[in-house]
Amino acid sequence: MAEGWHGWDEYAPFYDWENAQTVKRRDVPFWQRLAAAQKGPVLELGCGTGRITVPVARAGARVVGIDRSAPMLARARQRLRAAKLRAMLLRGDIRQLPFRRRVRFDLVMAPYGILQSLTRERDLRETLDAVAGVVRSRGLFAIDLVPDLPRWSEYDRRVSLTGRRGHGRIRLTESVRQDQRKGLTIFDQEYVERRGSKRVVKRFSLTFRTISIPQMRRRLEAAGFVVEAVLGDYEGGPLDLRADVWIVLARRK
Ligand SMILES: C[S@@+](CC[C@H](N)C(=O)[O-])C[C@H]1O[C@@H](n2cnc3c(N)ncnc32)[C@H](O)[C@@H]1O
CATH class of the missing domain: 3.40.50.150 (Vaccinia Virus protein VP39)
Known part of the structure; x- marks a missing residue:
């Protein structure tokens, strides 16, 4: 859980x-x-x-x-x-x-x-x-x-933000899942940061109950x-x- x-x-x-x-x-x-x-x-x-x-x-x-x-x-x-x-x-x-x-x-x-x-x-x-x-x-x-988070539509791997940070470029790809029974909305987030030839990927989920x-x-x-x-x-x-x-x-x- x-x-x-x-x-x-x-x-x-x-x-x-x-x-x-x-x-x-x-x-x-x-x-x-x-x-x-x-x-x-x-x-x-x-x-x-x-x-x-x-x-x-x-x-x-x-x-x-x-x-x-x-x-x-x-x-x-x-x-x-x-x-x-x-x-x-x-x-x-x-x-x-x-x-x-x-x-x-x-x-x-x-x-x-x-x-x-x-x-x-x-x-x-x-x-x-x-x-x-x-x-x-x-x-x-x-x-x-x-x-009303439970009424948000679900989507899968949408690029929701891109931009610059410091000397690098950053991109947020997001998915939204709904667990209607528990009233939970789950945001799966993936941040990809590129600096020169270096690429760092961070993934995590945030869960909310409304x-x-x-x-x-x-x-x-x-x-x-x-x-x-x-x-x-x-x-x-x-x-x-x-x-x-x-x-x-x-x-x-
Ligand atoms: C949406 S952020 C809000 C931060 C800030 N108040 C703002 O408006 O930008 C929610 C914060 O709540 C903290 N948090 C979530 N559950 C918590 C808990 N059970 N006890 C203490 N902090 C919690 C998270 O670590 C996070 O920093």
């Missing part, structure tokens, strides 16, 4: 290159606004290479990032150093958050589909309970989901949250069938 944290170590060297061309920075101001409005500390689940962590720290928030992948975290550390900013980065699993009882966050951020990396119901339940244990009373849990917004609402309520808003874009627009993001803002009771 593929775990949702599988594949990210191998993805780390390519993550920023790919995202500079796909998601870019379109979600960054949303997280900066939300985090800068908090007085107390902010926790980012699955902080990865610091794509969100660094701008949120720049906006003045006291941010703690947690991620299971050491290679992703190494990149986040480099970015923070380069930006001369501070944030606490921890290696750990979001299903068991490693904080003492006294530590409470004003805001817990779950950007860019991190909760979809929880491939079993039990993983989601453990994570929501763990977040409920570290967010302060009346604190905010903000979740950004990639909409549940509907009503299902997520029920899971959040069971964990002790009240859903305050469901949005369909980063400017506060409503969620409808064309929404290209699903954002849930939940308040701890």
Whole structure:
């Protein structure tokens, strides 16, 4: 059974290159606004290479990032150093958050589909309970989901990105598989990098589980949250069938 944290170590060297061309920075101001409005500390689940962590720290928030992948975290550390900013980065699993009882966050951020990396119901339940244990009373849990992954069409070995990186050329070939029964979407990725006569091939898979917004609402309520808003874009627009993001803002009771 593929775990949702599988594949990210191998993805780390390519993550920023790919995202500079796909998601870019379109979600960054949303997280900066939300985090800068908090007085107390902010926790980012699955902080990865610091794509969100660094701008949120720049906006003045006291941010703690947690991620299971050491290679992703190494990149986040480099970015923070380069930006001369501070944030606490921890290696750990979001299903068991490693904080003492006294530590409470004003805001817990779950950007860019991190909760979809929880491939079993039990993983989601453990994570929501763990977040409920570290967010302060009346604190905010903000979740950004990639909409409707199980409805994406399947394809096999499509060249989805090509370009230059450093002195070499790089190509991403991607396949999408659906496991409808388990609600899992699996991306098989192959990166080929050429530098002169040298050719390096890296292959890995990423697995995501998507549940509907009503299902997520029920899971959040069971964990002790009240859903305050469901949005369909980063400017506060409503969620409808064309929404290209699903954002849930939940308040701890
Ligand atoms: C989509 S990336 C998001 C990174 C960053 N927040 C961003 O928006 O660019 C998801 C990250 O979650 C991490 N991750 C996946 N499952 C995890 C788990 N169970 N515990 C901790 N981190 C996990 C991966 O290592 C990866 O860095």
